[in-house]
Amino acid sequence: MQREDKTGGLKVKADKSAASSAIFDFNREVVIDIEHMDLYYTAFHAIKDVSMKVKRNEVTAFIGPSGCGKSTLIKSLNRMNDLIPGCRITGKIEIGGQDIYAPGVDLPILRKNVGMVFQKPNPFPKSVYDNVAYAPRMFGIRDKATLDHIVESSLRRAAMWDELKDRLNKSALGLSGGQQQRLCIARSLAADPSVLLMDEPTSALDPISTGKIEELCDELKKTVTVVIVTHNMQQAARISDKTAFFLLGKVIEFDETAKMFSNPTHPETERYISGRFG
Amino acid sequence: MRSHYLQQLSELEELIGKMGGLIVNGFDEVAASLIKPNGNFVKDAANVEQRTDRKLDEIERLCSLLLLTQQPVASDMRFIVSVMNVVVDMERIGDQIRDIAETASKCRVMPNEKEIATMCECCSVMIKGAWDAYIGRDVEGARRVEARDDKVDEAFDSLKIKLSERIRTDDDTEDILNCLMIGKYLERIGDHATNIAEWTNYVVTGKRDESQ
Numbered sequence: 001m002q003r004e005d006k007t008g009g010l011k012v013k014a015d016k017s018a019a020s021s022a023i024f025d026f027n028r029e030v031v032i033d034i035e036h037m038d039l040y041y042t043a044f045h046a047i048k049d050v051s052m053k054v055k056r057n058e059v060t061a062f063i064g065p066s067g068c069g070k071s072t073l074i075k076s077l078n079r080m081n082d083l084i085p086g087c088r089i090t091g092k093i094e095i096g097g098q099d100i101y102a103p104g105v106d107l108p109i110l111r112k113n114v115g116m117v118f119q120k121p122n123p124f125p126k127s128v129y130d131n132v133a134y135a136p137r138m139f140g141i142r143d144k145a146t147l148d149h150i151v152e153s154s155l156r157r158a159a160m161w162d163e164l165k166d167r168l169n170k171s172a173l174g175l176s177g178g179q180q181q182r183l184c185i186a187r188s189l190a191a192d193p194s195v196l197l198m199d200e201p202t203s204a205l206d207p208i209s210t211g212k213i214e215e216l217c218d219e220l221k222k223t224v225t226v227v228i229v230t231h232n233m234q235q236a237a238r239i240s241d242k243t244a245f246f247l248l249g250k251v252i253e254f255d256e257t258a259k260m261f262s263n264p265t266h267p268e269t270e271r272y273i274s275g276r277f278g
Numbered sequence: 279m280r281s282h283y284l285q286q287l288s289e290l291e292e293l294i295g296k297m298g299g300l301i302v303n304g305f306d307e308v309a310a311s312l313i314k315p316n317g318n319f320v321k322d323a324a325n326v327e328q329r330t331d332r333k334l335d336e337i338e339r340l341c342s343l344l345l346l347t348q349q350p351v352a353s354d355m356r357f358i359v360s361v362m363n364v365v366v367d368m369e370r371i372g373d374q375i376r377d378i379a380e381t382a383s384k385c386r387v388m389p390n391e392k393e394i395a396t397m398c399e400c401c402s403v404m405i406k407g408a409w410d411a412y413i414g415r416d417v418e419g420a421r422r423v424e425a426r427d428d429k430v431d432e433a434f435d436s437l438k439i440k441l442s443e444r445i446r447t448d449d450d451t452e453d454i455l456n457c458l459m460i461g462k463y464l465e466r467i468g469d470h471a472t473n474i475a476e477w478t479n480y481v482v483t484g485k486r487d488e489s490q
Contacts, residue, residue, distance in 0.1 A: 277279070
């Protein structure tokens with residue numbers, strides 16, 4: 001069953017027969033609720049007893065030195081880690097009120113609601129239009145006018161309609177790196193996610209493209225809850241409402257970004273963000 | 279690990295220490311000259327003011343460079359923000375040291391009101407106290423400085439009453455007005471020392487005073 005919402009993206013409700021438990025409620029205040037989560041890669045204990053509540057329409061930044069578990073955690077939020085052999089998770093992750101690791105959760109529906117953008121832009125080797133229309137088509141939309149509307153509104157939400165409206169049938173691979181990354185964001189938005197995960201989305205981009213994506217985050221949070229992993233401390237300070245500092249698989253501090261960067265509670269946070277280690 | 283950055287922060291601490299030394303000593307000298315003026319006290323005070331101004335420039339340049347190149351955060355950011363404010367108060371104290379000396383040099387008889395002596399004594403303790411508290415990140419010390427400012431204000435109020443009486447009876451109006459001006463400069467020095475103390479709170483706690 002599908003319907004289109006006012007943002008133009010695709011709205012899909014889980015088919016009851018396919019995934020009876022996957023009815024997400026994104027109107028609640030806490031959209032992501034992680035409780036006592038541990039993650040192991042075979043014997044390696046990568047995430048240790050993490051608990052965290054992410055609120056609706058906020059941008060939350062994950063920071064910390066390499067190998068601290070921040071990317072592992074963000075990938076757990078739409079079950080990308082399922083693909084890694086030996087990965088085992090205990091504890092609970094609820095998104096939109098749903099335990100996403102409960103039996104019967106439909107992964108395409110989860111990933112439609114919890115979109116993801118990666119470090120390296122990864123558009124499909126297709127046209128701009130086909131990239132953005134990919135998810136709606138996957139969920140069964142065939143009507144050209146509906147697809148056109150979703151593509152336009154998604155590109156507008158990613159602030160690139162004006163740049164690309166005359167190049168919709170050109171290959172996405174011909175775009176610049178920054179445009180490709182924003183196209184990937186538009187492609188995620190076309191599925192009308194309620195949560196957008198971004199794993200170092202600007203680390204391969206020039207400052208102007210980075211600035212555009214940062215501004216986009218500010219705009220996106222009006223309709224989407226954003227979680228972003230970044231190694232750029234100033235970026236976390238600029239764009240996020242809350243910041244979580246990870247170290248050796250643990251959340252050392254999770255607080256308002258302004259507080260974290262002006263007066264952190266934990267000495268380890270202070271040492272990391274001020275460049276004393278890491 | 280950011281060794282150049284840490285070195286720049288140490289330089290800043292050192293510069294601010296030197297500027298503090300200038301005003302602590304400069305004030306004590308001008309206060310002593312009100313009791314027993316030496317021949318050079320106006321020149322010495324002008325020298326303090328000029329050296330304070332130069333230190334202000336140097337410190338502001340280093341702060342700007344640190345903000346531009348290092349994007350300091352957390353306690354480093356609080357320290358640099360506080361320095362940029364504290365140096366303005368210090369520079370003003372330097373100006374007032376010069377103003378006191380210049381005004382005193384115009385007096386036919388040096389002001390000998392006990393209120394001036396009280397204010398000089400309090401301000402000396404306050405400048406030193408504010409300085410020690412700021413450099414030593416001592417919130418308790420800062421609180422003692424803030425409390426002492428009331429004494430300076432009381433002495434100034436008392437001085438105004440006394441001088442308004444004298445102006446009715448004495449002929450030496452110019453000396454009376456000069457004495458009033460010196461009192462006002464001292465009262466302002468007390469306020470600047472209090473500001474420096476308040477910035478100590480900010481460096482340590484992130485709040486300038488407890489009500490925030």
